[in-house]
Amino acid sequence: MMTTPAHYDYVVIGCGSIGSMTLWQLTELAPGASVLGIERFDRVHTKGSYSGESRLFRVALKEGGIYIPLVQQARGMWLEMNERSGRDIFLPVGAISVGPADFPTMVQTMEVIEEFGLDHEVLDAAELAERFPVFAASSPGAVPDAAIIDPAGGGIRPELSVAYAQQFAIDAGAQLWDNTRVLAVEPGAESTLIRTERGEITAGKVIVANGSWTADLYPDLAGHISVQSIPLTWYLPLDITGFLPENLPIFMRDIVRDNGEIWHCYGAPTIDGYSVKISHGDFVGEGTTPDDLEVLRTGEIPAEVLQVFSERASTFFTGMLDAPVRISLHHDGFTTDHAPVLGHAPGTDGAVTVATGMSGNGMKFAPVYGRIAAELAVTGDSPLRPAAFDYPVTAREPSATIIPAAIH
Numbered sequence: 001m002m003t004t005p006a007h008y009d010y011v012v013i014g015c016g017s018i019g020s021m022t023l024w025q026l027t028e029l030a031p032g033a034s035v036l037g038i039e040r041f042d043r044v045h046t047k048g049s050y051s052g053e054s055r056l057f058r059v060a061l062k063e064g065g066i067y068i069p070l071v072q073q074a075r076g077m078w079l080e081m082n083e084r085s086g087r088d089i090f091l092p093v094g095a096i097s098v099g100p101a102d103f104p105t106m107v108q109t110m111e112v113i114e115e116f117g118l119d120h121e122v123l124d125a126a127e128l129a130e131r132f133p134v135f136a137a138s139s140p141g142a143v144p145d146a147a148i149i150d151p152a153g154g155g156i157r158p159e160l161s162v163a164y165a166q167q168f169a170i171d172a173g174a175q176l177w178d179n180t181r182v183l184a185v186e187p188g189a190e191s192t193l194i195r196t197e198r199g200e201i202t203a204g205k206v207i208v209a210n211g212s213w214t215a216d217l218y219p220d221l222a223g224h225i226s227v228q229s230i231p232l233t234w235y236l237p238l239d240i241t242g243f244l245p246e247n248l249p250i251f252m253r254d255i256v257r258d259n260g261e262i263w264h265c266y267g268a269p270t271i272d273g274y275s276v277k278i279s280h281g282d283f284v285g286e287g288t289t290p291d292d293l294e295v296l297r298t299g300e301i302p303a304e305v306l307q308v309f310s311e312r313a314s315t316f317f318t319g320m321l322d323a324p325v326r327i328s329l330h331h332d333g334f335t336t337d338h339a340p341v342l343g344h345a346p347g348t349d350g351a352v353t354v355a356t357g358m359s360g361n362g363m364k365f366a367p368v369y370g371r372i373a374a375e376l377a378v379t380g381d382s383p384l385r386p387a388a389f390d391y392p393v394t395a396r397e398p399s400a401t402i403i404p405a406a407i408h
């Protein structure tokens with residue numbers, strides 16, 4: 001006997017960074033509606049783009065333009081999450097960019113600060129050395145370092161953010177199926193059929209937020225989104241004082257070497273109390289989904305890459321032992337123009353919204369991107385959504401404010 005598949009008003013596919021926030025925002029925008037989240041792995045897991053203890057949050061984004069109002073709105077939502085959860089999901093420790101004052105990203109950041117009238121502080125080399133002595137390890141370039149402080153910046157605890165956004169939704173009546181893979185999404189005249197490992201269901205509106213696995217469900221996006229594997233590394237200073245969150249903001253540093261070579265790092269103050277995340281932003285493998293990335297399967301970062309990282313860590317920071325004490329491998333989907341895909345899927349008449357291609361920058365925006373995805377599903381439109389995020393990517397408006405290829 002044929003059974004009718006269960007029907008839900010809204011189904012979110014993938015409950016990671018963006019999907020968990022979408023789930024939460026759906027319950028706020030459509031109270032009383034039936035909302036289901038489907039997650040391929042455990043409710044919170046280590047395989048998504050969000051794992052790795054911390055993420056950087058900045059308001060003074062060098063990318064500027066459309067991203068500033070979005071990140072300002074996101075900040076309010078991060079603070080709301082702290083308030084509601086009673087946990088430090090967002091760590092309001094500020095952000096510091098260190099580098100030669102005329103370094104391109106320092107100049108761009110100052111331009112954005114001036115354009116948007118953002119709070120900031122500029123430190124010269126002497127002030128930097130006095131306030132943040134951990135950066136004094138070496139300034140091998142001829143130009144002494146300067147710094148820009150973005151006091152509205154901070155750190156995010158990504159695993160906690162996913163867990164609590166899911167929890168807010170569950171508390172408001174949403175269901176979450178974990179360890180269930182969605183196999184296909186088939187929009188129809190009345191509703192959309194979703195084939196899962198647990199069987200079939202139908203939905204009024206679907207939001208696809210399956211991150212680096214987008215090509216599994218939307219192969220047409222494979223040519224526009226490449227999945228990159230990115231290592232994270234933590235190092236150990238003997239004196240942790242200067243690396244405590246009360247003494248160090250989240251940071252980015254660029255060093256111009258005497259030979260013109262540029263060394264970049266980014267990271268966060270210590271969260272575990274003994275190690276400091278210092279990462280270099282290098283990519284160590286590329287594929288269509290994480291499942292075809294050999295480096296993610298083996299978990300082995302090439303020795304020569306680690307060697308280079310180690311040589312640099314103790315140049316970036318005073319008192320840092322140069323061998324990593326923790327290493328992990330991650331991934332994210334990068335679009336060709338580094339703006340996310342956040343819009344209705346073509347030909348679905350608004351029944352399917354796709355939120356993907358976060359291009360190494362999605363965490364800071366996650367609550368507001370979740371809000372946009374929920375608005376697109378519930379009302380069919382979102383006043384917050386820039387046209388530069390369209391899916392038909394070929395029809396996107398050219399934008400001068402696209403995020404460059406960099407994580408954080």
Ligand SMILES: Cc1cc2nc3c(=O)[nH]c(=O)nc-3n(C[C@H](O)[C@H](O)[C@H](O)COP(=O)(O)OP(=O)(O)OC[C@H]3O[C@@H](n4cnc5c(N)ncnc54)[C@H](O)[C@@H]3O)c2cc1C
Pocket residue numbers: 013014015016017018019038039040041047048049050052054055056057180181182183209210211212213216230231232330331332355356357358359360361362363364365407408
């Ligand atoms: C090393 C690293 C450092 C970063 N640093 C920063 C930073 O400092 N600041 C910042 O803002 N951003 C940063 N980012 C980027 C940010 O973490 C990502 O852009 C963001 O986490 C992507 O979110 P997502 O929801 O697209 O993917 P995910 O969080 O991975 O969520 C996708 C979910 O979909 C699930 N899924 C997949 N396929 C299916 C299926 N078929 N059925 C059901 N579920 C499915 C997955 O299991 C996963 O849980 C960094 C990324 C990396 C990798």
